[in-house]
Amino acid sequence: MTIKFRKFLISVCAVILTMTALHLLLAFLPYSELDSFLRKEYSTRVYDRKNNLVQITPLNNGLRREYLASAEIPGKVKKAFIKAEDRRFYFHYGVDFFSIFRAFVQNTANKKNVSGASTITMQLAKIISLNYNNQENLYRQGSSRTIKDKISEAFCAIKLEARFTKKEILELYLNSIPFGNNVEGIQSASRLYFSKGTDELTDEEIEQLAKIPRRPNLYSPGKKYAYPFYMPHLVRYLRENNYFLTEKEIKTRTYKSSVPFEVHLSADMNVQDYAQQCADSAIQNAKDSRISNISVLAMDVQTGRVLAWVGSNDFMDDEHSGQIDGVRFKNQPGSSIKPLLYALALDEGIVKPTDILPDVPMEFGTDKAYIPFNFNNRFNGPISLRVCLASSLNIPAVYILNNIGVDKFIEKLKELNFTDIEKIGREADLGLALGGGEVSLKDFLPAFSVFARDGKYIPLEYLSEKYHPKKAAVPVQVYSVDSSRIIANFLSEKNGRSLGFGHYQTFETQYPSIFKTGTSNQFQNITALGATPRYAVAVWMGNFSGETVVGKTGSSLPASVAKKVLDYLESCDEKESLQFEEPENYEKIEVCQLSGEIPNKDCISTVYEYVKKDEVLSQCTWHKENNGKVVIYYPQEYQYWYSMNQSLYSSESVRINYSETPLKIIYPRNDSLFYIEESKIKRQQLNIEVIGGLVDEIEIYIDDQFYAKKERPFIQSIPLEKGKHKCKVICGNQENIVFYEVR
Secondary structure, rough: OOHHHHHHHHHHHHHHHOOOOOOOOHHHOOOOOHHHHHHHOOOOOEEEOOOOOEOOOOOHHHOOEOOOOHHOHHHHHHHHHHHOOOHHHOOOOOOHHHHHHHHHHHHHHHHHOOOOOOOHHHHHHHHHHHEEEEOOOEEOOOOOOHHHHHHHHHHHHHHHHHHHHHHHHHHHHHHHHHHOOEEEEEEHHHHHHHOOOOOHOHHHHHHHHHHOOOOOHOOOOOOOOOOOOOOOOHHHHHOOOOOOOOOOOEEEEEEOOOOEEEEEOOHHHHHHHHHHHHHHHHHHHHHOOOOOOEEEEEEOOOEEEEEEEOOOOOOOOOOOOOOOOOOOOEEEOOOHHHHHHHHHHHHOOOOOOOOOEEOOOEEEOOHHHHHOOOOOOOOOOOEEEHHHOOOHHHHHHHHHHHHOHHHHHHHHHHHOOOOOOOHHHHHHHHHHHOOOEEOOOHHHHHHHHHHHHOOOOOOOEEEEOOOOOOOOOOEEOOOOOHHHHHHHHHHOHHHHHHHHOOOOOHOOOOOEEEEEEOOOOOOEEEEEEEEEEOOEEEEEEEEEOOOOOOOOOHHHHHHHHHHHHHHHHHHHHOOOOOOOOOOOEEEEEEOOOOOOOOOOOOOOOOEEEOOOOEOOOOOOOOOEEEEEEEEEEEEEEHHHHHHOOOHHOOOOOEEOOOOOOOOEEEEEOOEEEOOOOHHHHOOOEEEEEEEEEOOOEEEEEEEOEEEEEEEEEEEEEEOOOOEEEEEEEEEEEEEEEEEEOHH
């Protein structure tokens, strides 16, 4: 090897080492604007579970800027932009000196700027350095550029070339270039100007798209397309509650953020569209009922995944506050809360499936009287537990809650994720049995669906398991399996609803289903819930303004929507409909329909009802033969109800059994407090009601002064007088005393 050749090699190595050192220096020089740029936020593409585009979320001021990885950008799109902006892109190191010389010659010859020399890398450097504020996601119009600015851009372009490959630089550029009309990046621009993604563009559209960044006002198409805007309430809820954030920051060489480019919902666009159609139709049919809004929530029972979320009738309807989300809006659920109460009563042993409950006039409370009424203002007497729930009778529900205790029911509702129920539930007191608290459909539907899931509670899930796999929530057993199956059976049995609702076709389905409806006490809200072993639907109808609907229960309106959505879901499922399971530790036996006991030879009508396998029922004592005729003997607690309806019954066929209980004043209860309405002071009366006793006559004493004698039924009216009083009744050798106060 000659000395001259050796010097040549040393020179080459020195140049290579110098260039390498310079490259490394440029690559690691501080570049704070780039660091901020790489962390800027991009719009999220939201898809349904079948990959249909739902929304592209806007950034500040409505800016849309989507991100596409280099592999997702069509090759012909890349070629078109390189051809339009920087033909020598792959042959320079950020600064194209040949283009600079050409531009200098042409501009000098024409005495004006007719040609530019900015490379794609220099344009990217300009975008990074001048036009973006990553914290606010606001695009700033570029100011006029000086020679100093251009030199700075050239230097930054070289730094970019030292840090990134050509592929990465082009990726960053195509995702950040402004296209006017509050749009950045080729994907969002393609949607705005051509209503399609870049992978669907024709050659002519690609060529037109590549021209727009030069002068958006001149080259952009006249027609602008709207971005997809489906499921607005659901998407807003998920964004507000950080469902679109990843647990770990996404880090690539060209992007660093906790906001993903794409999110796939569990919701189904087809189900959403159908639910919206049903909602629109229901609002049209409810015009005469003064109802302006409706909300629908549908879920998969077994996974908890949301299938449809209709927050209002029309998101854009400002007149009726369409942007309020009725799925999250808390309303009184009315009677639709009763299954949760009955299931607790079964679990606590307060009631049994064969129990007969008194649907008779009752007063609850002491210093604060609570007198419930049924929605039809009738009293039905002795009613089976099944019919009480299925026909949604109010008095038996309050009777059950009074025996369970409000606190215990509130604790159960908290287990079912009824948020904020503690304070509201205590304020509602016994009215909680009739839905006096407040709950949203979002919280209510997963609670109701426990009856289609053997008493297990699981929270709602919002994202597609296929695209966002995660460990499933552990189900919580809030009710026993048997109690849940019994409630499901009660709610699915059509005959049980007839007393309260007649034989409406609304609840008739070709598959096993359960339904419960409710109306708030001021007719402000009407609610319906329905479920099968696979799907569950909740519907609310009313007005966000609080305006009352026309004074009727109207529960068939939301119930029809719930049924239609369930029909659709079941029809779309290719598998055979599932059945509700029978309780494991119960069996159905024949019982007297009136007493719920084992029928005797005189019982007129029987039904089959659930009884624990180890339980032994007593024989019916309500039906007895007397002089060749069957006579019904009601327990004493029905005497007032019977006296109200005596004209409907023959005294020979119906009687009150007075021999079963000791003497007791059942009204007023001890330490009761009453208030006189001054305008009606002369007409206000207090009814004293007494049951039991060994003989058929009582003596009544008020403040130890004899007042009256009374034969059965022991019901006596006395005038109200202000002050503290003592009421004593004597029956044979028995007596009973209560104290009450009138203010």
